[in-house]
Amino acid sequence: MSEVLTFRSPCAGALKDIGVAATPGVSVRERSPQIATVIARGAIADFAARLKASFGVQWVEGSKVSSGGGLVLVATGPRAWLALRDAGSENLATSLGEGLGETAAVIEQSSGYAVLRIAGEKARATFEKGLGIDLHPRAFAPGDAASTSCAHLNVVIWQVDGAPTYDVAVPRSFAAAFCHWLMESVAEFGLKVL
Amino acid sequence: MRIPCPFCGPRDVSEFVTLGEATGPRPDPAAPDAAEKFFAYAYLRSNPAGPSEEHWYHALGCRSWLKVVRDTRTHEIESAALAREGAR
Numbered sequence: 272m273s274e275v276l277t278f279r280s281p282c283a284g285a286l287k288d289i290g291v292a293a294t295p296g297v298s299v300r301e302r303s304p305q306i307a308t309v310i311a312r313g314a315i316a317d318f319a320a321r322l323k324a325s326f327g328v329q330w331v332e333g334s335k336v337s338s339g340g341g342l343v344l345v346a347t348g349p350r351a352w353l354a355l356r357d358a359g360s361e362n363l364a365t366s367l368g369e370g371l372g373e374t375a376a377v378i379e380q381s382s383g384y385a386v387l388r389i390a391g392e393k394a395r396a397t398f399e400k401g402l403g404i405d406l407h408p409r410a411f412a413p414g415d416a417a418s419t420s421c422a423h424l425n426v427v428i429w430q431v432d433g434a435p436t437y438d439v440a441v442p443r444s445f446a447a448a449f450c451h452w453l454m455e456s457v458a459e460f461g462l463k464v465l
Numbered sequence: 466m467r468i469p470c471p472f473c474g475p476r477d478v479s480e481f482v483t484l485g486e487a488t489g490p491r492p493d494p495a496a497p498d499a500a501e502k503f504f505a506y507a508y509l510r511s512n513p514a515g516p517s518e519e520h521w522y523h524a525l526g527c528r529s530w531l532k533v534v535r536d537t538r539t540h541e542i543e544s545a546a547l548a549r550e551g552a553r
């Protein structure tokens with residue numbers, strides 16, 4: 272007997288508007304990008320050159336985001352990245368595998384993570400309740416990324432802009448617990464689910 | 466206690482797993498003096514009162530092994546570097 276699998280959000284039913292304020296302190300939107308893990312093989316300079324040549328993305332060293340043309344690589348280790356690109360006709364892992372060739376190993380991860388875009392003037396104050404890293408603008412700015420834990424849950428977080436807007440990737444099976452933490456922590460500021 | 470991970474920056478010790486003193490590589494099990502070498506490798510520690518070279522794993526961060534010099538009397542960290550540059 273065959274069964275058709277349909278996509279179901281890992282955050283289904285876990286996020287709700289909080290408060291009636293016209294301007295809630297925080298907004299959240301679940302993104303559904305294609306995701307792949309990228310691990311460099313061999314010299315990092317060769318990897319960076321292929322990334323530039325194939326995708327026009329300038330590699331940024333350190334715990335940073337490298338991006339261009341809709342492709343985002345979030346550093347998760349000295350030689351590892353989480354790559355994201357909004358769903359399109361072309362499979363991300365396939366195109367990364369072809370574009371990076373022998374310079375990297377690429378693993379499809381699209382169903383492995385929930386990705387939430389959390390923004391608003393109280394977004395920083397919200398994350399300060401769960402993260403152990405310094406989120407002050409002088410320590411964590413747009414383009415900065417961190418692999419860390421939020422309320423004991425593994426997360427990869429990177430800052431998108433100065434609103435501030437953050438993207439956070441949570442392993443899929445922990446998404447409901449993360450949403451629970453978010454709902455509790457954001458309650459005093461108000462939340463709008465976009 | 467915070468450990469300044471060379472990749473991630475300063476992080477709380479709760480993100481790390483300690484392996485203990487950074488002794489040499491695992492001995493060759495085929496060597497004639499393997500028993501002696503493995504005894505030292507598994508049990509003998511210098512346990513200094515002062516700077517101690519240790520291996521720590523950044524489990525909840527970049528998942529790199531670090532070589533950390535920690536003062537066992539004060540927990541002051543003198544240095545932290547990737548155990549093998551570029552290795553995970």
Ligand SMILES: [Zn+2]
Pocket residue numbers: 470471472473474523526527528529
């Ligand atoms: Zn680290």
